[in-house]
Every structure is written in structure tokens, then in C-alpha cells.
Amino acid sequence: MNKTVPNADEAVKDIPDNATIMLGGFGLCGIPENCIAALIRKGVKGLTCISNNAGVDDFGIGLMLKTRQVKKMISSYVGENAEFERQLLSGELEVELIPQGTLATRCMMAGYGIPAFYTPAGVGTEVAEGKEVRVFNGKEYLLEHAFEADFAIVKAWKGDKAGNLIYRGTARNFNPLMAMAGKITIAEVEILVEVGELDPNEIHTPGIFVNRIFQGEKYEKRIEQRTVRKA
Amino acid sequence: MNKTVPNADEAVKDIPDNATIMLGGFGLCGIPENCIAALIRKGVKGLTCISNNAGVDDFGIGLMLKTRQVKKMISSYVGENAEFERQLLSGELEVELIPQGTLATRCMMAGYGIPAFYTPAGVGTEVAEGKEVRVFNGKEYLLEHAFEADFAIVKAWKGDKAGNLIYRGTARNFNPLMAMAGKITIAEVEILVEVGELDPNEIHTPGIFVNRIFQGEKYEKRIEQRTVRKA
Amino acid sequence: MALTKEQIAQRIARELRDGFYVNLGIGIPTLVANYIPPGMNVVLQSENGLLGMGPFPLEHEVDPDIINAGKQTITTLPGSSFFDSAMSFGMIRSQRIDLTVLGAMEVSEEGDIANWKIPGKMVKGMGGAMDLVASAKNIVVAMMQTNPKGESKLLPRCTLPLTGKRCIRKVVTELGYYEIKDGAFHLIEIAPGVTVDEVKAKTAGKLVISDSLREMQL
Amino acid sequence: MALTKEQIAQRIARELRDGFYVNLGIGIPTLVANYIPPGMNVVLQSENGLLGMGPFPLEHEVDPDIINAGKQTITTLPGSSFFDSAMSFGMIRSQRIDLTVLGAMEVSEEGDIANWKIPGKMVKGMGGAMDLVASAKNIVVAMMQTNPKGESKLLPRCTLPLTGKRCIRKVVTELGYYEIKDGAFHLIEIAPGVTVDEVKAKTAGKLVISDSLREMQL
Numbered sequence: 001m002n003k004t005v006p007n008a009d010e011a012v013k014d015i016p017d018n019a020t021i022m023l024g025g026f027g028l029c030g031i032p033e034n035c036i037a038a039l040i041r042k043g044v045k046g047l048t049c050i051s052n053n054a055g056v057d058d059f060g061i062g063l064m065l066k067t068r069q070v071k072k073m074i075s076s077y078v079g080e081n082a083e084f085e086r087q088l089l090s091g092e093l094e095v096e097l098i099p100q101g102t103l104a105t106r107c108m109m110a111g112y113g114i115p116a117f118y119t120p121a122g123v124g125t126e127v128a129e130g131k132e133v134r135v136f137n138g139k140e141y142l143l144e145h146a147f148e149a150d151f152a153i154v155k156a157w158k159g160d161k162a163g164n165l166i167y168r169g170t171a172r173n174f175n176p177l178m179a180m181a182g183k184i185t186i187a188e189v190e191i192l193v194e195v196g197e198l199d200p201n202e203i204h205t206p207g208i209f210v211n212r213i214f215q216g217e218k219y220e221k222r223i224e225q226r227t228v229r230k231a
Numbered sequence: 232m233n234k235t236v237p238n239a240d241e242a243v244k245d246i247p248d249n250a251t252i253m254l255g256g257f258g259l260c261g262i263p264e265n266c267i268a269a270l271i272r273k274g275v276k277g278l279t280c281i282s283n284n285a286g287v288d289d290f291g292i293g294l295m296l297k298t299r300q301v302k303k304m305i306s307s308y309v310g311e312n313a314e315f316e317r318q319l320l321s322g323e324l325e326v327e328l329i330p331q332g333t334l335a336t337r338c339m340m341a342g343y344g345i346p347a348f349y350t351p352a353g354v355g356t357e358v359a360e361g362k363e364v365r366v367f368n369g370k371e372y373l374l375e376h377a378f379e380a381d382f383a384i385v386k387a388w389k390g391d392k393a394g395n396l397i398y399r400g401t402a403r404n405f406n407p408l409m410a411m412a413g414k415i416t417i418a419e420v421e422i423l424v425e426v427g428e429l430d431p432n433e434i435h436t437p438g439i440f441v442n443r444i445f446q447g448e449k450y451e452k453r454i455e456q457r458t459v460r461k462a
Numbered sequence: 463m464a465l466t467k468e469q470i471a472q473r474i475a476r477e478l479r480d481g482f483y484v485n486l487g488i489g490i491p492t493l494v495a496n497y498i499p500p501g502m503n504v505v506l507q508s509e510n511g512l513l514g515m516g517p518f519p520l521e522h523e524v525d526p527d528i529i530n531a532g533k534q535t536i537t538t539l540p541g542s543s544f545f546d547s548a549m550s551f552g553m554i555r556s557q558r559i560d561l562t563v564l565g566a567m568e569v570s571e572e573g574d575i576a577n578w579k580i581p582g583k584m585v586k587g588m589g590g591a592m593d594l595v596a597s598a599k600n601i602v603v604a605m606m607q608t609n610p611k612g613e614s615k616l617l618p619r620c621t622l623p624l625t626g627k628r629c630i631r632k633v634v635t636e637l638g639y640y641e642i643k644d645g646a647f648h649l650i651e652i653a654p655g656v657t658v659d660e661v662k663a664k665t666a667g668k669l670v671i672s673d674s675l676r677e678m679q680l
Numbered sequence: 681m682a683l684t685k686e687q688i689a690q691r692i693a694r695e696l697r698d699g700f701y702v703n704l705g706i707g708i709p710t711l712v713a714n715y716i717p718p719g720m721n722v723v724l725q726s727e728n729g730l731l732g733m734g735p736f737p738l739e740h741e742v743d744p745d746i747i748n749a750g751k752q753t754i755t756t757l758p759g760s761s762f763f764d765s766a767m768s769f770g771m772i773r774s775q776r777i778d779l780t781v782l783g784a785m786e787v788s789e790e791g792d793i794a795n796w797k798i799p800g801k802m803v804k805g806m807g808g809a810m811d812l813v814a815s816a817k818n819i820v821v822a823m824m825q826t827n828p829k830g831e832s833k834l835l836p837r838c839t840l841p842l843t844g845k846r847c848i849r850k851v852v853t854e855l856g857y858y859e860i861k862d863g864a865f866h867l868i869e870i871a872p873g874v875t876v877d878e879v880k881a882k883t884a885g886k887l888v889i890s891d892s893l894r895e896m897q898l
Contacts, residue, residue: 001481001503001541026728026765027751029744052765079804080751088802097803100727101769101811105345108766112548113555113597114336115367117348120773120814124792124845127810136346136376145367157745162505162541168432169745169762170729176764180552196540201399202433204764206513206543208483208505208558221744224751229736232699232721232759257510257547258533260526283547310586311533319584328585331509332551332593339548343766344773344815351555351596355574355627358592388527393723393759400527400544401511407546411770427758435546437731437761439701439723439776452526455533460518 001162001195005212008038011186015044015151018071022107022147022178023051023061024154027080027224030171031060032155034188034216040067048072050149052103052174056080059222068092076100080224099127102144104177109146111180111209116145152182155216156205159189160196163210164203172204179205188216232393232426236443239269242417246275246382249302253338253378253409254282254292255385258311258455261402262291263386265419265447271298279303281380283334283405287311290453299323307331311455330358333375335408340377342411342440347376383413386447387436390420391427394441395434403435410436419447463655464636465678470604472497472680473634473651474563477602478504482560483553485509485594488532490604491563505541507559509550509590514542531590551590555597562598564591566605566630568620571667573630573642575603576622588625595626607635607664614666616640616647637661639678646670651678681873682854683896685824690715690898691852691869692781692820696722700778701771703727703812706750708822709781723759725777727768727808732760749808769808773815780816782809784823784848786838789885791848791860793821794840806843813844825853825882832884834858834865855879857896864888869896 005011012035015021025031039047040063047070054073055062062081064070072094078084087093098106099121109117118141122128132143154175157168165187167175179185187205192215236242243266246252256262270278271294278301285304286293293312295301303325309315318324329337330352340348349372353359363374385406388399396418398406410416418436423446465473467490475497478484485507486492498504506515508530515530516537523537530536553559568576575595578588595601608614616633633640638661639651646668649661654677662669683691685708693715696702703725704710713735716722724733726748733748734755741755748754771777786794793813796806813819826832834851851858856879857869864886867879872895880887 001505026749027747029728029747029751075805077805077807085802097805099806099810100765100808101772104765104769105343108764109348111556112336112552113557114348114350115370115372116365117340117345119345119811121811123814125810125842127806134347139346141346160541164541164543166432167762169743170726170747171745172762173729173765177766180556200514200538200542200544201397203543203545206545206549206553207541208507208513208553223742223744223747223753225747225753226742227736227752227754228739228742231738232723257531258529260510260529260533306587308587308589316584328587330588330592331547331590332554335547335551339546342774343770344775350593352593354596356592356624358588391759395759395761398544400525401508401529402527403544404511404547408548411774431730431732431756431760431762434761434763437763437767437771438759439725439731439771454524454526454529454535456529456535457524458518458534458536459521459524462520 001207003163003210003213004161005214007214008034008188008216009041011035011212011214012038012042017044018046019150020048022149022152022182023049024175024178025051026170026173027053028055028060028222030155030173030175032153032188033219035153035186036060036063039069040064045069046071050074050147052076052100054078054081054084056224057083074098076103104174106144106147107174107177107181110148111177114146116143118142119144147181149182152178152185154179154187156187156189158191158193158198159187159213160193160198162195163187163207163213164198165205165210166198166202167204176205180209184211185209187213189213190216190219232438234394234441234444235392236445238445239265239419239447240272242266242443242445243269243273248275249277250381251279253380253383253413254280255406255409256282257401257404258284259286259291259453261386261404261406263384263419264450266384266417267291267294270300271295276300277302281305281378283307283331285309285312285315287455288314305329307334335405337375337378338405338408338412341379342408345377347374349373350375378412380413383409383416385410385418387418387420389422389424389429390418390444391424391429393426394418394438394444395429396436396441397429397433398435407436411440415442416440418444420444421447421450465653468493469680470634470636473639473678474602474604477561478502483507483558484561485559487564489565491565494563507553509554511545511547511550512538512542514539551593554593557597557599559598560600562594562601563604564594564601566603568615568617568622569603569630569633570617570620571642571645571647573628574620575625575630576620577625579623591625595629601630602632602634603630604634607637614664616665616667618667637664648672649675651676653678683871686711687898688822688852688854691857691896692822695779695820696720701725701776702779703777705782707783709783712781725771727772729763729765729768730756730760732757769811772811775815775817777816778818780812780819781822782812782819784821786833786835786840787821787848787851788835788838789860789863789865791846792838793843793848794838795843797841809843813847819848821848821851823853825855832882834883834885836885855882866890867893869894871896
């Protein structure tokens with residue numbers, strides 16, 4: 001089993017205009033930097049992006065906003081981005097805001113083949129508008145659906161050529177969930193190893209969920225809020 | 232954080248008659264041997280056991296059947312046990328059979344706080360009787376509910392005193408799912424280490440889900456079907 | 463000559479493609495693993511939580527923590543991974559398994575399958591079979607065409623409690639390879655030396671002999 | 681004297697118990713971590729996938745792969761674990777978090793909370809707040825009692841879009857500690873030097889002065 005592609009450009013080359021894509025990461029942590037750059041080089045337009053956040057003005061998904069490649073963002077929090085705000089207010093960009101736990105779970109359920117489930121988040125709020133409300137054990141829940149995405153693009157720490165992935169720290173976040181949820185899943189990793197080099201007990205995303213893998217380069221891994229304490 | 236108890240007897244001492252308990256393991260692989268022995272010593276009666284299988288005549292849950300401690304089994308497959316068959320046919324034992332994927336997912340959903348979800352397993356069969364059928368994307372699904380269990384008893388390979396668990400091989404199976412699903416979760420491990428000795432990236436069950444942990448002893452780890460090939 | 467069980471498995475192995483993830487049920491399906499063409503990459507899933515199942519272990523390799531869904535000791539191959547049962551059935555339900563091979567007691571001309579319960583006999587349970595048949599995009603049933611009493615197992619309707627409804631599209635028996643569509647068993651390939659009359663005699667459900675009927679290649 | 685923000689956090693820290701798992705929101709709630717009593721074991725969850733959050737790193741410890749839900753670089757303590765966002769909210773929804781502390785723009789006498797959206801302003805999103813308030817068994821809202829215009833944030837009904845309905849039972853402000861029940865804010869503790877009249881003047885919702893009203897201990 002060898003799922004390697006030579007680079008990010010090859011990995012994303014068949015993503016068409018108007019595709020729905022998932023992008024892993026939380027803020028700038030664990031984002032697929034190489035694939036985002038490749039999507040910009042490719043110039044694909046009209047994307048619907050499912051991602052917890054929208055990057056910052058000069059990094060992450062923010063770069064794709066600048067080039068007007070994104071038609072719609074589906075996120076839980078989009079706060080750190082002036083260009084985003086401008087496009088939103090001018091009507092160039094659509095945004096759908098979803099509670100973070102619901103966003104994560106809708107990804108997971110896609111990977112688990114569960115088309116719909118009940119969750120309490122958003123009951124009694126505008127998130128509940130148009131949704132079925134149902135009572136279990138005396139508590140109200142909303143019916144939510146699994147996402148459908150043409151492509152999921154994730155970033156892992158290590159991977160092998162069969163697509164098995166291991167994440168590091170809180171860079172895990174949405175990546176393993178989205179890896180299970182795309183019709184086609186593309187993984188970029190910091191370290192690509194031969195099949196057999198990863199301990200099968202330690203794999204977070206089994207290779208079956210991954211269609212293409214490559215070792216990314218020049219990871220910037222930018223920090224959004226550098227906070228330190230004094231020694 | 233120290234969740235250790237001295238031994239299996241202490242771990243299970245407050246499990247009352249007629250409790251609903253989950254027991255991890257697949258066949259005899261990854262079963263909580265020490266806790267099963269302690270439940271037998273304690274002599275608790277009228278248990279409802281959620282476990283994928285029911286052990287064999289002289290090991291695993293089979294031992295608790297022999298002592299007539301089990302009122303009801305909720306399982307996907309109960310095939311390897313003559314005493315089980317006898318009690319079932321005589322009406323001493325109730326059995327509820329559930330598709331294995333549904334069983335696993337109902338455990339997981341309890342841990343994830345999702346009260347109900349839709350799954351295709353069992354549509355058009357007797358498993359669907361009395362259940363809501365709903366169509367998503369042209370396909371029929373059944374509404375299934377998260378389990379409720381008073382106690383979950385699981386077996387892991389390694390654990391630390393804060394309750395973080397790591398499983399080994401296919402002994403993982405239902406254990407991490409049930410660990411998330413009990414009102415009280417008891418974990419027995421082969422190797423108990425100090426807090427800080429496990430790599431936080433490699434933990435399968437975070438300690439928050441585990442209430443009590445101890446290092447088991449004299450693991451037999453019996454093999455149900457010993458199959459070998461010639462060199 | 464009707465096929466042996468090994469030959470049924472051999473025919474099913476011809477459905478394999480490079481890069482396939484495959485789930486093999488207990489019985490004849492397990493034998494399919496013996497006929498993976500050399501050089502072809504096929505990854506076997508065991509639904510108790512393993513991708514990359516290898517052959518049975520040598521005596522000194524036996525590990526009680528590494529078993530398959532039939533509770534047999536097995537080995538793992540390079541690139542394998544372990545996971546919990548929920549993720550395992552997640553792979554199945556989200557159709558990441560490219561080929562599923564299952565045994566059956568009965569299959570109907572509508573694609574219904576019964577393989578878990580015989581009224582009056584001790585019921586052992588469905589295990590993962592209901593999840594597999596309800597979800598798999600590509601299932602092949604591997605079975606003998608008649609039961610021990612000589613009665614056809616290809617029926618107008620199943621008489622036994624169902625495992626799944628309208629989910630089977632392909633059946634391989636000792637007599638032939640059938641596709642199920644439009645409410646009939648379409649005989650596409652016939653086993654070498656078997657006559658169409660024999661197939662007709664052993665098929666209780668609606669049978670259509672394909673215009674392009676050919677002899678089965680193994 | 682009304683409490684400082686640090687003192688609000690200090691009061692909330694008195695709700696902590698040994699062995700608690702705690703989720704602290706952004707703002708005043710974050711400060712609670714500074715007042716965990718010495719020797720008490722409290723594990724902080726960060727909903728982006730970490731249990732066992734430690735203090736900010738030293739300069740040489742900064743790791744871009746280890747951040748909190750506020751996207752700040754942080755450290756981990758012994759016994760910590762990383763997990764994905766679905767499991768993280770699983771812990772929250774299944775009520776494994778013993779204490780959740782959140783800020784708010786408005787709280788109503790019925791326990792409704794609004795803290796994510798101001799009509800006419802850029803809406804940044806609810807993040808994890810809706811999941812947290814809908815699920816937590818024990819939430820304390822930490823906030824100032826009035827907004828910058830001097831208007832009460834303890835209201836008969838929220839005027840802003842809700843984050844959650846009937847989910848808040850405890851509020852700590854610079855003036856006091858309130859329990860919400862039976863459609864009213866019950867003043868249980870009053871900040872040292874604050875008068876009941878001041879509390880009344882700054883509470884727009886129904887206020888009940890507890891029979892056992894006491895001065896807040898920090």
C-alpha cells in the first residue's frame with residue numbers, strides 16, 4: 001500500500017471549483033500549511049471550507065480569503081481576521097457558525113457512517129432554528145447531521161506511506177475527525193516514514209481513511225498568541 | 232490526582248445487586264479478569280451485563296453465569312458457552328442481542344453525551360421492531376440510544392495513577408468505549424505506573440473517564456482459539 | 463464439476479483489486495485470504511479492531527492480545543493499526559471497506575440475506591453481520607447453493623429471520639456467480655462442467671441466465 | 681468595596697474541590713487558575729484537546745503544537761493527555777467536567793445566558809460556549825454586574841441572542857454571589873463593603889436577598 005504523492009500540488013490537483021473541503025487545525029495550530037499554499041497556487045475558486053477557524057490575515061485560511069477563493073466558511077469562531085470581516089460585511093463571503101462540539105461531532109459522525117444524532121448544544125438559541133428538537137430523559141436535544149465533504153485536508157506529525165497518522169499535542173484537534181470524514185482525504189505530515197515503522201498501538205488515524213499522503217516542507221507553525229512566563 | 236484502589240475487591244465493593252454493568256473485552260481478549268473474580272467473591276446478584284460476549288464455561292463472564300449472578304446479558308454474540316445455553320433455554324437468563332457495531336456505538340455515545348443516533352444496522356430485521364425508522368439521503372436508518380450503565384469495568388495494558396489508560400493490540404476492542412460510558416468506571420491494568428510516566432500523545436483513555444484503577448494480578452489471558460501455522 | 467469451497471474462495475479472490483481494504487467473514491470467506499494474487503496489496507480488516515491482519519502465528523509468536531473476529535490468534539503485517547470497536551464499525555458504516563465477503567444461510571431474489579438465526583435453535587447472535595450487510599458497498603456472499611437437506615438457498619424470499627434487506631448484489635456458490643438485480647438471480651458465470659439445468663434445479667428464486675453467460679475462470 | 685476581577689476569580693476558586701476537572705473560559709475565568717489552593721489536585725481541561733493544562737511556558741519551552749483554547753502557548757503537567765475535539769466535547773457533554781467557569785454579557789433570572797453575539801457588530805462565533813452551557817452540570821458565570829454603560833447584566837430576560845437557555849445556576853460579580861432559582865437571583869453572599877442597596881440598584885432582574893445572606897469570604 002503506497003499512498004504517497006510527490007507534493008502538495010499533486011495532492012490537491014483534482015480539487016475542483018466549488019468543492020466543499022474540510023481543513024484541520026485549531027487557530028493556526030495543526031493546519032495543513034502546504035496544501036493551503038498549493039490551493040492558492042492552483043487558484044481554485046468558490047470553495048466551501050469547513051474549518052474551526054478562518055486563520056489570520058496573513059496565514060492559514062486567511063491567505064485563501066485574500067485571494068477570494070472561499071465562498072463560504074463553516075466554522076465555530078472566526079474572530080482574528082480583518083479581511084474576513086470586510087468580506088463578510090460586504091456580502092462577498094457567507095459564514096455559517098456552528099457550536100464547536102457540534103462541528104467536531106458532525107465530522108466524526110461522517111467518518112462513523114452515522115447520518116444524524118442528537119446534541120444539546122444550541123437548544124433554545126438561534127442555532128436551533130429549523131431543527132428538530134427532541135426530548136430524551138427530560139432534556140431537550142437538537143437533531144444534527146453528519147457533514148458531507150468532497151475533500152478533507154489534514155496535517156499530522158508523523159505518517160507512513162500507507163496513510164497511518166500520528167498527531168502531536170493539541171495540533172491533533174479536528175485533524176483525526178476530518179481525516180475520517182472526507183470523500184477523499186489528503187494528509188500532509190512533518191515526517192513521512194516507511195510502512196512498518198509506526199507502532200500499530202500508537203496510530204491515531206488508521207490508513208484506511210487516508211487517500212493521499214506527502215511530507216510537507218518548510219513548516220512555519222506560526223503562533224497566534226505567544227504567551228510566556230518569566231523564569 | 233490518585234485514583235488507585237488497593238485491589239479488585241475494593242474496586243467493586245459498592246456494586247449493588249441488580250446493577251447494570253459494562254464489561255470490556257472481545258471473547259476472552261482484554262477482559263477484566265481480576266474484577267470478574269472479585270464480583271464472584273462478592274456474590275453480587277441480578278446483574279445486567281453489557282458485554283460483547285459471555286465468556287466460555289470456565290472463564291470470563293461464564294464464571295459469573297455458573298454462579299447465577301447474571302440476570303440479563305446484552306451482547307452481540309454469545310456462542311461459546313454451554314451453561315449459558317442451558318440457562319437461556321430454561322428461562323433463568325434473559326438475553327438481548329444487538330448488532331456489534333450498534334453495541335459499540337451505543338457505548339461510545341454514552342461517553343460522548345449523545346443520547347441517540349441513527350444507524351443502518353438491522354433495518355428490515357427483527358432488530359428494527361419497535362424502533363423509529365428514518366430516511367437520510369434515500370437510505371433507511373434506525374434510531375438507537377446511548378447505553379446507561381451504573382458501572383463500567385475495563386482492562387487496559389498500562390495505566391497511571393490518574394487513570395490514564397493505554398491498551399495493547401486487539402485487547403483494546405470495547406474497553407475504551409465502555410471506559411467512557413459508565414457512571415463509575417473501574418480500570419484494571421497489567422502495569423500501573425506513576426503519574427507522568429505515560430506519553431500524553433499515546434493515551435487512549437484520558438483519566439477523566441476513570442474513577443478507580445488498580446494493578447491486577449495473575450493474568451491468565453486465556454486464548455479461545457489457539458491457531459498456529461507451521462514454520 | 464461443482465466448485466470446492468476452496469475454489470469458491472478462489473473465484474471471489476478475483477474480485478480483489480490492488481489497494482483494497484477487505485473484511486472476510488467466518489467460513490468460506492476466510493479462505494479468500496489464501497488467494498490474494500502475489501504482489502497485490504490487500505489489507506484485511508478484522509472488525510474487533512485491526513487493519514493489516516497477517517497469517518496465523520508461529521508457535522512462538524502466539525499473543526493472546528492479538529486475535530481476529532473469530533477469536534483465533536493471528537499476526538499483524540507491517541502498516542497495521544489497532545483501534546476500538548466503534549472506529550472499526552465506523553470504517554464499515556462509512557464504506558471505507560472495498561469488499562466484504564460473508565457466508566449466508568439464505569439469500570433472496572431481492573437481495574435479502576439471512577445468516578444469523580434459526581428459530582428453535584439456540585441463537586448465538588448476529589455479531590457484526592447486520593452492521594456489515596447494512597453498510598457495505600460491495601458485498602459478495604460465499605456459500606453452497608443448497609443446504610444439507612438439498613434445498614436451494616437462493617430463494618424467492620428468505621424463510622429465516624433476516625440479517626439485512628435488499629443489500630446483497632453478488633453471490634458465488636459451487637455452481638456459479640450470480641448478480642442480483644431487478645428481483646432475480648442473474649447467472650453470469652457457470653462453474654466448469656456444471657449445466658444450466660443443474661443451476662435451474664438448485665435455484666428456487668427467479669433465475670435469469672445472462673445473455674453473456676460464460677464459464678467461470680479461476 | 682466591590683471586588684476586583686482577581687477577587688471574583690478568587691471567590692470562584694473556593695468552589696474548587698480536590699480531584700475536580702475544570703474548564704475555564706476566556707477572561708476572568710482564566711484567572712481562577714491562579715487561586716487553586718496549594719496541595720489541591722485540580723485538572724484543567726482545554727477544549728481544543730488537552731487535560732492537564734499547566735502555566736504559560738518559559739521562553740525556551742514555547743511549542744507551537746501546544747496551545748489552549750484561547751490560542752495561547754501553554755504547558756502540560758504530569759498526567760496530562762491529548763485527544764481530538766470530538767472526545768473533548770464528549771467529556772463536556774457527558775458531564776465529566778466538574779466545574780465550568782464562563783464569562784457572560786447577560787444572564788437572566790431564568791438562567792438564560794447570552795455571551796456570543798451583539799446584533800450589528802461583527803459576529804465572531806460561539807466557539808465551544810454553546811456546548812459548554814448546554815451540558816455542564818455545574819457552571820459559574822464570572823462577570824461584572826454592569827456593562828460599560830452602567831446597565832445591569834442581571835436581567836429579567838436576555839436582550840441579546842442566547843447562548844443557552846435555563847442553564848446557569850450560579851453567578852459571581854464584583855458585588856456578590858448569586859444563585860438562580862425559581863425565576864430570581866438569590867443574593868447569597870455580598871462583597872465586603874458593598875450595600876444591599878447597591879446590589880438592588882444594579883440588578884434589573886428579580887432579586888431575592890437570602891435570609892442567610894453573609895459577607896463573602898475570599
